[in-house]
Amino acid sequence: MTAILAGVSRRRLTAVVVALVVLASGTASVLGLGLLAASDAPFDHAFAQQSGAHAVAAFDPSKVPATGLAMRGASGPFPQATVRPTIDGFRLSPMTVVGRADPLGPVDKVSVDEGRWVRGPGEIVLNREFAGPRLAGATLTVDGRPLRVVGVAYSVSRTADAWVSPQDLPHPQSLQMLYRFAQAATEDQVRAGMIAVTRGLPTGALIGSRSYLSVRLSANGAIAPIVPFLVAFAVLGVVMSVLIVVNVVSGSVVAGYFRIGMLKSLGFTPGQVVAAHVVQVLLPAALGVTLGALLGNLLSVPLLEDAAQVYGTGALTVAPWIDVVVPAGLLTLVALAALVPALRAGRLSAIEAITTGRAPRAEHGRAAQRLLGGLRLPRAVTLGLARPFARPARAATMLAAVLFGATTITFALGLGSSLYLIEDALLHDRSAPLEVAMMRGPDAVPYDGSLLKTIKDQPGTAHVVGIDRRDVTIPGLSGSLPMTVFDGDVSWTGRQLISGRWFRTPDEVVVPTGLLNSMALSVGDSTALEQDGARRTVHIVGEIFETDDAGLQVFALDPAATATRYEVALTPGTDLETYRNTLQTALQGRPIDVSLNDENGRRLFSILLGMISTLTVLLAVVAGLGVFNAVVLDTRERVHDLGVLKAIGMEPRQTIAMVIAGVAGLGLLAGLVALPAGLALHRWILPVMAAAAGTGLPPGDLDVYTWDRLTILAASGLTIAILGALIPATWAARTHPAPALRTE
Amino acid sequence: MTPLIQLTAVTKRYDAATALRELTFEVGAGEAVAVMGASGSGKSTLLNLVAGLDRPTSGTVAVDGVQVHALSEAGAARFRRQRIGMIFQFFNLLDDLTVLDNILLPSRLGGTPAGRAEIRAAELMAALRIDRHATTYPARLSGGERQRVAIARALMNRPAILLADEPTGALDTATGEDVLDLLLDLNRTGQTLILVTHDPALAARCAQRVVTLVDGAVAAPAGGVAR
Numbered sequence: 001m002t003a004i005l006a007g008v009s010r011r012r013l014t015a016v017v018v019a020l021v022v023l024a025s026g027t028a029s030v031l032g033l034g035l036l037a038a039s040d041a042p043f044d045h046a047f048a049q050q051s052g053a054h055a056v057a058a059f060d061p062s063k064v065p066a067t068g069l070a071m072r073g074a075s076g077p078f079p080q081a082t083v084r085p086t087i088d089g090f091r092l093s094p095m096t097v098v099g100r101a102d103p104l105g106p107v108d109k110v111s112v113d114e115g116r117w118v119r120g121p122g123e124i125v126l127n128r129e130f131a132g133p134r135l136a137g138a139t140l141t142v143d144g145r146p147l148r149v150v151g152v153a154y155s156v157s158r159t160a161d162a163w164v165s166p167q168d169l170p171h172p173q174s175l176q177m178l179y180r181f182a183q184a185a186t187e188d189q190v191r192a193g194m195i196a197v198t199r200g201l202p203t204g205a206l207i208g209s210r211s212y213l214s215v216r217l218s219a220n221g222a223i224a225p226i227v228p229f230l231v232a233f234a235v236l237g238v239v240m241s242v243l244i245v246v247n248v249v250s251g252s253v254v255a256g257y258f259r260i261g262m263l264k265s266l267g268f269t270p271g272q273v274v275a276a277h278v279v280q281v282l283l284p285a286a287l288g289v290t291l292g293a294l295l296g297n298l299l300s301v302p303l304l305e306d307a308a309q310v311y312g313t314g315a316l317t318v319a320p321w322i323d324v325v326v327p328a329g330l331l332t333l334v335a336l337a338a339l340v341p342a343l344r345a346g347r348l349s350a351i352e353a354i355t356t357g358r359a360p361r362a363e364h365g366r367a368a369q370r371l372l373g374g375l376r377l378p379r380a381v382t383l384g385l386a387r388p389f390a391r392p393a394r395a396a397t398m399l400a401a402v403l404f405g406a407t408t409i410t411f412a413l414g415l416g417s418s419l420y421l422i423e424d425a426l427l428h429d430r431s432a433p434l435e436v437a438m439m440r441g442p443d444a445v446p447y448d449g450s451l452l453k454t455i456k457d458q459p460g461t462a463h464v465v466g467i468d469r470r471d472v473t474i475p476g477l478s479g480s481l482p483m484t485v486f487d488g489d490v491s492w493t494g495r496q497l498i499s500g501r502w503f504r505t506p507d508e509v510v511v512p513t514g515l516l517n518s519m520a521l522s523v524g525d526s527t528a529l530e531q532d533g534a535r536r537t538v539h540i541v542g543e544i545f546e547t548d549d550a551g552l553q554v555f556a557l558d559p560a561a562t563a564t565r566y567e568v569a570l571t572p573g574t575d576l577e578t579y580r581n582t583l584q585t586a587l588q589g590r591p592i593d594v595s596l597n598d599e600n601g602r603r604l605f606s607i608l609l610g611m612i613s614t615l616t617v618l619l620a621v622v623a624g625l626g627v628f629n630a631v632v633l634d635t636r637e638r639v640h641d642l643g644v645l646k647a648i649g650m651e652p653r654q655t656i657a658m659v660i661a662g663v664a665g666l667g668l669l670a671g672l673v674a675l676p677a678g679l680a681l682h683r684w685i686l687p688v689m690a691a692a693a694g695t696g697l698p699p700g701d702l703d704v705y706t707w708d709r710l711t712i713l714a715a716s717g718l719t720i721a722i723l724g725a726l727i728p729a730t731w732a733a734r735t736h737p738a739p740a741l742r743t744e
Numbered sequence: 745m746t747p748l749i750q751l752t753a754v755t756k757r758y759d760a761a762t763a764l765r766e767l768t769f770e771v772g773a774g775e776a777v778a779v780m781g782a783s784g785s786g787k788s789t790l791l792n793l794v795a796g797l798d799r800p801t802s803g804t805v806a807v808d809g810v811q812v813h814a815l816s817e818a819g820a821a822r823f824r825r826q827r828i829g830m831i832f833q834f835f836n837l838l839d840d841l842t843v844l845d846n847i848l849l850p851s852r853l854g855g856t857p858a859g860r861a862e863i864r865a866a867e868l869m870a871a872l873r874i875d876r877h878a879t880t881y882p883a884r885l886s887g888g889e890r891q892r893v894a895i896a897r898a899l900m901n902r903p904a905i906l907l908a909d910e911p912t913g914a915l916d917t918a919t920g921e922d923v924l925d926l927l928l929d930l931n932r933t934g935q936t937l938i939l940v941t942h943d944p945a946l947a948a949r950c951a952q953r954v955v956t957l958v959d960g961a962v963a964a965p966a967g968g969v970a971r
Binding site for chain 1: 792797798817818822824825826830832836837840842849850852853854858898
């Protein structure tokens with residue numbers, strides 16, 4: 001044991017490197033696997049946690065009294081109303097408000113994320129999905145009554161947009177009941193459950209009900225596209241971790257051969273030598289893996305919080321099995337990686353171990369030295385460039401580490417850029433940042449063209465297109481589907497086509513992938529559309545990139561359409577907020593909303609970008625540590641040569657250049673190989689993500705690797721290598737030549 | 745005459761141990777001086793200080809007009825490259841470089857054009873009778889041949905001073921004599937030489953002056969300056 005502890009203490013740097021590498025690998029693995037595991041049926045987990053409602057039903061209070069609805073095992077009845085609150089004079093979207101004194105209950109245990117639950121009249125708790133930054137702590141006005149936002153809560157069953165005290169809804173439009181059934185795996189079972197609980201109620205008492213399965217479908221639809229990239233990162237992370245840990249640990253044991261030889265010459269048995277070296281790396285590895293698991297859990301908190309929002313579920317945490325499997329797996333890996341070279345060392349004679357541990361065999365790399373020595377480059381650089389050939393196995397693992405790191409960076413940059421374009425296409429808030437919507441209902445604005453004129457006359461208007469939404473049916477497809485009708489050119493709005501072209505006449509339509517797949521149609525086909533009992537044939541001229549309503553939509557042109565909203569693009573340099581306020585003032589007194597395209601829509605992109613960035617940085621750090629370790633081992637082995645070189649006049653900057661050059665060639669090579677590898681991964685993963693979301697992808701969204709980006713990415717391997725080698729290179733430059741010359 | 749090497753009141757301590765104590769020591773241009781002493785007497789420390797490989801704890805080291813003790817790391821490296829040639833007991837050749845590449849190394853590190861450096865290396869290899877080994881690796885050479893390569897490397901940049909630390913210590917007697925003759929020949933051509941050895945016969949044969957160190961101080965001759 002004394003020899004073991006002495007070994008750890010004597011080789012402090014090696015111990016630190018092992019601990020750091022295992023720490024980074026542990027962090028990356030916990031994070032990657034944690035995110036991956038959280039994406040496995042998060043809705044079901046959250047639903048079970050909250051005792052989610054299998055059915056949410058609304059009853060007519062004039063047909064059935066509240067007392068007639070209450071039953072054991074259900075929550076409710078709660079008063080419910082749909083309201084249109086205003087904040088600072090701006091009208092918000094309609095929201096379903098439920099009067100609920102207690103967030104808990106047998107069904108739908110609502111979790112309060114921020115603030116607190118309502119304690120009495122005049123307070124409101126917003127559903128997390130409804131709460132934006134502007135609303136936190138704000139006061140909303142509903143039907144002239146102020147309601148202070150006191151909390152943000154979350155119901156996985158999505159039973160309300162907001163909750164108030166029941167006293168704030170004395171005259172509810174409906175009564176909400178939340179049910180759980182013994183059997184609720186299918187729509188039929190949920191329907192049967194609803195029939196059972198409404199048996200005996202007056203006809204017409206049930207206004208409507210919603211099954212949790214539709215919410216589940218929508219939540220899972222949001223998760224599906226994310227899983228492929230998480231799998232890619234998790235696989236990259238685990239492979240890199242294994243590679244680097246094996247490289248570092250086995251390298252550290254090989255570097256200890258000299259000491260092994262010394263111990264053997266002092267009478268250590270092969271078994272003692274093996275045990276000493278395995279334990280010597282296990283001690284720092286255990287420290288590293290503990291800290292790594294801790295850091296992984298800490299880093300995963302904000303990411304999982306974000307993931308929970310994307311997934312539409314309650315709080316997510318790292319699965320406990322990950323905190324067991326990752327440390328245990330890494331420690332096993334460390335033990336195995338140490339065991340193989342330690343066993344080999346155990347079998348060597350003392351002299352052989354000492355000789356092997358002194359330096360690499362000089363024959364390795366001689367040809368490279370001669371070849372590179374003839375280049376018209378500074379001698380320090382050519383000396384460095386030839387270094388990898390002296391330790392080909394170490395160089396190969398370093399190359400692999402940098403290759404994986406650079407591939408991750410290449411893939412991550414492409415993924416981020418593609419997601420950016422995809423978000424642009426789906427939200428089109430950048431191309432058409434403003435939306436002018438007319439209210440429906442009794443106070444609706446008559447369509448007389450005056451609104452369009454007001455918008456067009458407003459300074460700063462670049463484009464306007466009027467939009468109407470109609471319900472149509474397609475023979476052979478059950479139910480109706482929305483048809484978005486434009487009154488003019490739509491190409492500037494940012495919507496993207498996957499294939500084909502935009503419509504030019506009213507009998508041409510573009511449709512999403514979802515509809516094409518559902519109807520087994522292709523671009524170029526014709527199909528019948530029915531609207532208000534009238535049937536007409538339309539030609540599908542394009543496939544639009546659109547995922548709302550599972551892609552079951554139609555987009556068409558009708559220059560005579562009665563627009564219910566307008567999308568507006570501004571001329572370059574126009575201030576959006578000023579434009580909006582001016583237009584709002586011009587339209588004051590009319591029930592018209594002038595709103596910015598929802599910035600919250602970009603949240604998904606920010607969350608994904610956050611996940612991608614964190615995982616990429618971690619994996620790049622792991623790759624950099626691999627380089628760091630290799631360079632540390634190399635400079636330690638060559639410390640005597642370093643002393644010689646310094647004695648004959650090698651300057652510190654030349655030493656740094658030599659050490660950096662030793663990894664630069666590998667880094668450059670890895671970066672160049674990583675380009676096609678990253679591109680291929682991007683080309684493979686993106687369509688898989690899109691397919692999981694039930695859509696194709698516009699080709700332009702994959703063509704994100706411009707020449708300037710490729711040039712920068714080609715240097716990513718070089719950058720990882722240089723950053724990884726910089727610190728040991730500085731140490732090498734500071735090595736005192738006199739003690740170095742005395743080193744055996 | 746201004747001495748080429750001048751150490752004034754130099755003390756060098758390593759943690760608790762003192763390697764040199766208030767040492768004052770001078771060497772004139774073209775002189776051959778042998779530094780003798782038992783193991784741990786401070787001989788190698790003295791060479792390291794002259795070469796700028798180490799810094800004194802106190803005192804000054806001036807070589808060829810350069811205040812070596814005040815040089816930066818880079819400055820000390822340049823100083824060694826331009827003015828010092830070093831020969832070691834165990835040769836200290838780089839095993840993965842050929843003989844020619846080993847010899848060329850100091851000039852290549854200094855940025856001397858390849859053509860000019862190769863002409864100089866060829867001259868030295870011919871003079872030291874190792875020209876047929878130009879493309880051989882050091883491991884294939886005998887000890888004497890390796891030391892000749894080391895001498896050629898040390899002379900590559902025409903240094904003002906040649907420092908030899910036990911240059912014959914790892915050689916058999918005949919080969920050691922041969923190497924010694926080479927060093928004497930160099931001294932006869934005006935090359936300043938400091939030779940560290942623990943062999944009195946060797947010191948007497950090749951040096952015009954012998955300085956003996958005992959516990960980091962000059963034992964003889966008596967007086968303030970060891971000349």
